[in-house]
Amino acid sequence: MNESVRHLREQMTLTEKASLTSGANFWNTKPVPRLGIPSIMLTDGPHGLRKQGGAADHLGLNSSIPATCFPTAATLANSWDAELLHRVGEALGDEAAAESVSVLLGPGLNIKRNPLAGRNFEYFSEDPLVSGALAAAFIRGVQSRGVAASAKHFAVNSQETHRMSIDEIVDERALHEIYLEGFRLAITGGDAWTVMSSYNKVNGTYANENRELLDGILRRRWGFDGLVVTDWGGNNDRVGGLVAGNALEMPSTGGVTDREVVRAVEGGTLDAAVLDARVDEVLALIEKTSPRGAAPADLDAHHELAVEAARQSIVLLANRAGTLPLGPGAGRIAVIGDFAETPRFQGAGSSLVNPTRVDSALDALQAAGLDIVGYEPGFARRDAASTRLRRRALALAARAEAVLLFLGLDESAEAEGVDRAHMRLAQNQLTLAEDLIALGKPVIVVLAGGSPVELPFAERVDAIVHGYLAGQGGGRAIVEVLTGVVNPSGRLAETYPLRYADVPSSKAFTKTEATSEHRESIYVGYRYYDKVGAPVRYPFGHGLSYTAFSYADLVADATTARVTVTNTGDRAGAEIVQFYVEAPDAAAGVFRAPRELRGFVKVRLEPGASATVDVALAEHAFDVFDVAAGDWRTVAGSYAVLAGASSRDIRLSASVEIAGDTGSEADTAQLPHYVSGHVEQVTSTEFEALLGSPLPTPDWSTGRALTRDDIVAQTKGRGGFGGLLYFLIDTSSDVLMRLRRPLAANNTRFVLDLPFRSIPRLSGGKFDDDMLVGLLLMVNRRFFRGARHLIGAALRLRARNSRNPKAN
Template identity: 30%
Template sequence: MSSDDEIDAVLKKLSVQDKIKLLTGLGWWHTEPIPEHDIPSVRFSDGPNGARGTRFFNGVPSSCFPSPIGLGSSFDTHLVDRIGQAIGDECRAKSTHVLLAPTVNTQRSPLGGRGFESFSEDPHLNGIIAASYIGGVQTKGVSATIKHFVANDQEFERFSISSEVSERALREIYLKPFQIAIKKANPWALMTAYNRVNGIHASENNKLLQDILLKEWKYKGLVMSDWTGVYSTVESVKAGVDLEMPGPSVMRGQALLRTLVAHKITLNDIDKRVANVLKLVDRAKESGIPFSGPEGSVDTPELRQLLRAAAADSVVLLKNDKHILPLKNSYKKIAVIGPNAKVAITSGGGSAGLLPTYTVSPLQGIREAARAIGADVEYAIGTPSHKYLPGLQQYIWQVDGQPGALMEFWNEAPTPNFISTSNDFGTPLPRPIWSTPTLGSNCVLFDGIDAEKVNTTCYMRYSAKFKPDEDGDWEIGLNFTGHANLFIDQKLIIEFVPTASGVDGFNAPDVRAVAKDLRAGQEYDLEIRMSNAFFASSGIPFPCWGVMRAGAVKIVDADVSIREAVALAHESDVVILVIGLNNDWETEGADRQDMELPGRTNDLVAEILRANTNTVIVNQSGTPVSMPWASKASTLLQAFYGGNELGNGLADVLFGLVNPSAKLPLTFPIRLEDNPSYPSYGDNGQESGKIYYNEGIFVGYRGYEIRKLAPLFPFGFGLTYSTFEYSNLATTEVSPDGHFNVSFDIKNSSRVPGREVAQLYVSDAQSSRPRPIKELKAFVKVALNPGETKRVDIALDREALSFYNEVDMCWVAESGTFGIHVGASSTDVRLKGEVKLDKTFTWTGL
């Protein structure tokens, strides 16, 4: 990377206009270039479970790894490093220099819409796994971007809400994963949060950015805003935000030049920000990744195996009371039931979404594994669980027989009555100004459109052959950021009239209607005619053509479909019941309102458990859900969102090809009211634009333990097909600066090779301040053959002993005796010991 002197030399050559230009993005995914000074345009891509590339619409397919919460459940730093490297390779294939990941915001509540994007409720696990992810990505020359700095822990009013959090909780819980990852992996970029922190927006918060990040932690990377997350001109620059994204600028550009002329800001302030942009440009040059290069995909046998291993290692075995698992050869008829079985739900929604290179659903994976043991598999949905109607992609074909639909664009209305409900289909349409095929029916038209031909205010037609796979009445849904009509065989089915709520194409409800008496395998002409004029006039500050979402599902009588599933369960040897949430319910932009499973899922579970005691329940969600039937279920797994290979990974665990080893990275409460953040969360907890973090440092398992409140499943819990014994705990003396070692033996006392996640917690009963009962400070994943014993040695330092003193504004390790707790979960402690620190000491910084 260029030296400070070389950066200074470039700064001297740049005009003021050039410098201001560099402080904002070029469109959604690039920085502004200045070719005459050899400053190319750096490319960004969303993460965190894959590298999507530069397009929401018609993007190049990508590998989708398990959502970060699933990676956190692996407790496997080596695996996460390999995944980071693979995502780095995908970035290189897409000519991407900066990956907008990982997310390390803390899961205060099960209701967080983006909870699936973070690794854990625990700051140590969150930070350590993030560091492994960052290290893997950056070995490929790709910049990782740790986000969202900080306390961006809910979606409700996310642009304006003020996270009211104590200094100690801010330091010990919310800043800590950032601190750990910056110290251990040095991410080359950091993204600020949308929200306010104690009244001041994160993107202009001097305390967070100047005092803590830049001065105390001495962070040297680039600081960028979240997309549209800059709300000031002078304040954001002075606080330390180098880059406003996306472009064109809203708060900088000419406004920044005007403040410079008015001496509200100095050229030195601007130069500091530009210098960090130039450093990022230099890193991009050194990577060898081409600028403005093509976008491709990576799909190799080795990558598919990594995707499969990652999916399997994210599955947590919660109950196996009857030892039904692993499934045996004696099970000859297997019923697969449930709304999450047939569709591959690879990820949560929002900016984490991407177009996978391929997918394997749970049903596909189970069928393939069942063939190996000579078992037959039959499927029944039981009950639907969608919030929005499932997309059309599995039912639509172009006129030439290729999958998908044709999207056409006109700058003027093609006919006088183009959007009319009584459209004259006999009038031929003029040639479109531009057209493109598309595979799906969730069209986020933020990019991927030829902007040189298509105006941002335009008319569109989406057309395809619609081929249902079942006879009956079908429910059809449409959502569009504008005015739209949907026709089937030239008959009006839906008129979508724009409203204020309809501008939000991501989360606004579908308008729905019924198409009667459709026949399986028959082709119907499906056409959606649209005008985005209403959306285009809504004042969005960057080029965007709107969002269109269309879906369809066969209408089923819930009572009938549950009875059909129960009948199948009765006649089967074993049932695999796959339930949960999906990217309708867990998505950027919207928190959940409760922990309940959708629709009549709980009724389905209760009926299936009564019908067949050999029922394996698989719950797929990014965060906890209520399980009122848990005590009656003998076999239960938590699958999270598993990426491309989620079906094969799940099947590998169910059939014993992989011995499960994952642990819960967050606590599953019995009731929402048990969660420490209740009721101060989301729209139920806000007060005058503020959300109070009343639980302080007692987040997650810390809160349950201090209140002596048993959860449904505790933090760090997960079973395997093996059993393990812990013994021979030993500790070393604590050095004056806080270093010490803890060692112990782990033995595989079963006949099955397995891996155990040993967790080390520290307690401080003598502290002068209130502290959690215990806190995770280290973990290690150990692979053991049957009968094998390994000695584990863990080195710890002052971080394991400390708390934050908010009076003196420093970290403190107090003299006294500390408890050492080693075990298989936060509640399953197998070994206890002590260490003693002779003299109190304090420090600031990393």
């Protein structure tokens, strides 16, 4: 233990220790002036600094200082470039240090289990190796500037619907192989100083109180020695969190939970040594960080880095007959689509950055030397029919020889706190696209959005460029790709299914209230589609270039793979070489994915040039997680190491004999669909056999009184004041959406997922637990009794505060 940390802690009173492990306000820890312990600031975000100078919130409601908005994680993942992620991390660390921010709350690296998850834009990939490797590089970059990164949300934060109460039911093998492996790589490879626990439960226990997750796995198995912080308002049982390994509760609860900690220690229900260990973790973080006097960040240089990050991440999905790049001979071009002029470059919620500037594609196109005949928005930003906008766009297209059509998901579609309702583009965009295609002229689609969408027109347009959410410099970067100034090198870090119904979790995702059953187990993304041979729109790892690459001389063993790559085209470019491991008989005979990504490298080559690359295969390249043994186990057999340009574009194969255990991965007699891969057909009985335990009830129980542990949404349909409360929140959200204020609408709806217990804790001392008793009586159809209790409790609280205005 650091001697200075121990010395400080030994001088602290019990009250000071309890106080140090919770927030002073929304973004800062509590100082201990008597001992010279300063307050430090934690703030969002994963792809840009969101430091609020005024009113504070966790949902992007109030303004923050200008900062560089880099591409979101979903976009950066398409670069497959760890060095680029390190540079972005360094820049974010510089901006945080310049603003005296000690902890940057990112990166987010939850697995993208389902395309409709509302925060997919904040996460890297459906694959843990891509997620973990890129997150580790990002973390190292941030922390090289003396600012802590925070890997989040630990763990299995797979949906936004009921996120503060949902119980994620996942089998132990999938937990380790899919949902935890990226975190392991990020934390061990990046030496993360902090981890943020998630709101949800994992197999019945809140993540923030889950001793197996926070102590057994994070600390003992992986060797993490940093600090665990709650998500904002993510504390259920403060004492339980301390015991599990959570050191810091954020934001401030007005002293409510500090008193709980003091009482627990004094009453003997919390070992003082446990509190001391958590205090040590807070003090160590303060000592490591507390940036003061850092030089101002170079925001001009950071904008150029944001442009470069977008360039490396843009994906060319389709390019029929070499339509792109557009050159001087492209003829008259009509630019259509609202996203051209007003780019959608980031998501919404706690990661919402106030950019220092924004490059629009329309401005960049007009400066690119192309013959632009005009621009029309073509459709309303939100899905509302407009004959006038559509007719003006078609009239413009009639005057052109080609159409650049900018489509995408609008701001209401992807946001923290809500999941998407479907995987389609807005109907007004689809209608316009069909009308433009019918003109018979080349149509080039430019997409914006942080997660897959259905593309029914994909085979009938001439090219598709996907910018994802490309940050404040994305407009310029997209035009450089369109015109060939930049050769696209992004590759998809997630699979694009043909339709949402093809997703193995589509039948159940967000359909239940109390639990979310991960019946698909390890078969997430390409692991599922490749197992069952399902057709997809674009496979994992897919992306095109303006040049071509050949592969030769693949050599592999148990630890490394080597291949020679040659640029066979006529322009410089970059190839992302992907190494997959194919397990013996995995395609049909055993409970394993047919192939899994186990290494990758980005190779930049001039025309005609070759390079031989050596890549270390992932630590568990030939392993499965053995549930009975509680550890990883190498499975013996003859494996194929594959080199390819996507999970379905395999160029070379090399055989590798692996020594290990020949035992089966599971008792597969009861798991036929896990052997075949058709997990969309898994029954409750089969899933229970995999779990080794009965399934909990998937929906809320009705007919009982609501408690402090229930959420506001459970007032729906209860009648009386509870039903009215739900109606007012729900209606307010709908009205705000109709007024075209999607961020405010989504954030209003967020209240529905708030547990009643969080109301006093997040009220800043204006609402206490005694008042909550009255509120619960009111929603439980005892309105007048509850109202009297609530008013009396409010008066008592007011009297206490007037007698002791400095309390808490």
